[in-house]
Amino acid sequence: MSSNIRIGDLTVNRLGFGAMRVCGPQVWGPPKDRAGAHRVLRRAIELGVNFFDTADSYGPHIDEELIAEALHPYPGGLVIGTKGGLLRPRPSAWEPDGRPAQLKSAIDGSLKRLKLERIDLYQLHAPDPKVPFADSVGALADGQRAGKIRHIGLSNVSVMQLEEARDIVTVVSVQNKYNIGDRSSEEVLKACERLEIAFLPWYPLGAGAVLRSKKILGVSGKITATPSQVSLAWLLAKSPVMLPIPGTASIAHLEENIAAATLKLSAEDLAALD
Template sequence: MIEETFTFGGDLTVRRLGYGTAQLTGPGYWGPRGDARDAVAVLRRAVERGVTLIDTADNYGPSVAEELVAEALHPYPAGLLIATKGGVVRTSDRAWHVDGRPERLRAMCEASLRRLRLETIDLYQLHRLDPGVPMAEQLGVLDELRDEGKIRHLGLDTVTVEQLEAALESTDVAAVQNRYNLLDRASESLLALCEARGIAFLPWFPLGNGTLTADPACASVAAAHGVTPGQVALAWLLHRSPVLCPTPGTGSLVHLEENLDAAAVRLSESDLEALAVRAAPSAPPA
């Protein structure tokens, strides 16, 4: 039996299968993707289907995804957790600049509050640790924002076990977000630490950036259940650990329905054994 919900930070309970907004933007997460009305329809349908975890970021667009979330869902229904990220600056569809200076993180967070039309961001995630700024300074300003009521919980994106352990020595961390899926399990040790500490793990690229929708092992298991390979890949994550909270993204209503239906797929022990061999060689997280 799998757990259908997870509680962030001891006080915000959500359904584990959420929705990510990156695919509402154009190629390279730059600019809008098509008609904004389509994006609004997808976001509203996700909530109609029971999604209570929406994951976004200030640099998706940049700003586009956060603005769409507010346009589609504000005023937000009770129980909806909005997670966003800051710490990365975009100057083109191929340019990503990490900026963890405290004054910049504060400005990014406050800009996200305005775009999302929120007084408090439920989960604010440091999109990347800035190697040029002491971790204590980056986490310190986020602690200040939390003390001011602008953030409820803190999260970290793309970290090592050692970085998470160091962060936990000085602050509470409610979530991490690393690349993790059936074919890429380089963050297994990080997942184990999250399980031990009750920290949510939001896997990015939960469908392997599309590769798992055509994976032979997923296809074989999918055929036995009458579902799609992508649904099997998402179901595998839900079975793998109770702290995994995948947030697959799409700009298509059809694909949204397919993704959310994965929550009802129940994999047997033999299914899980067949899928276990699909792990890729371990490598450090990107």
């Protein structure tokens, strides 16, 4: 298993960091301990993480601001993937807005907050049923032509939507929900394997639920690895295009999760998990 993965012409380590959890409760507002959030982000860099996933809707805006506060000027080789296309009118709402004008201003907002001249990976957070998908993807293509985006990714898409987008732009990644207990995006994962593009499973730990799975607990009880490490090692073994982005606001959990990058599960354990 390679320890690296490609995002277009960029190479990153295969365990990334999902930064959504460092903002306030319900991914809304600032964290209670802003300095603590900075420490988590900086510790991820120290541990060798060089891919961070965020979105303008986390906070909203606060997650991107925290990343810039903690990490800018960015170390060489750091790749930040952000997303646009979801609005947060209130904490419980995540509303798609894929209108080209909205996406154009979202790209500009992310550039400013992240203090970047070009975003390495800009992902459409989710298709907007009210807007032709090609129009939303076209807005990202415009951003790329304008030099504001290096690579384009998609999130929460079907295989058909991935193919439709590929008629318009080069797509380098897909970010869909996937973990040992929810494999509903298996076909999308297979498409990413065929296309040799990165698949970023969101909720790799099922937002914590996977850690209580009987299968996971069975294997972690047998070997010297925690449930989160077994879950992440299973994902890494599952596919060469897998780039998990576990999230946490805890340095201890971060250290535990990143250690999973070197955990090799036996064929017997992998079979028990499948």
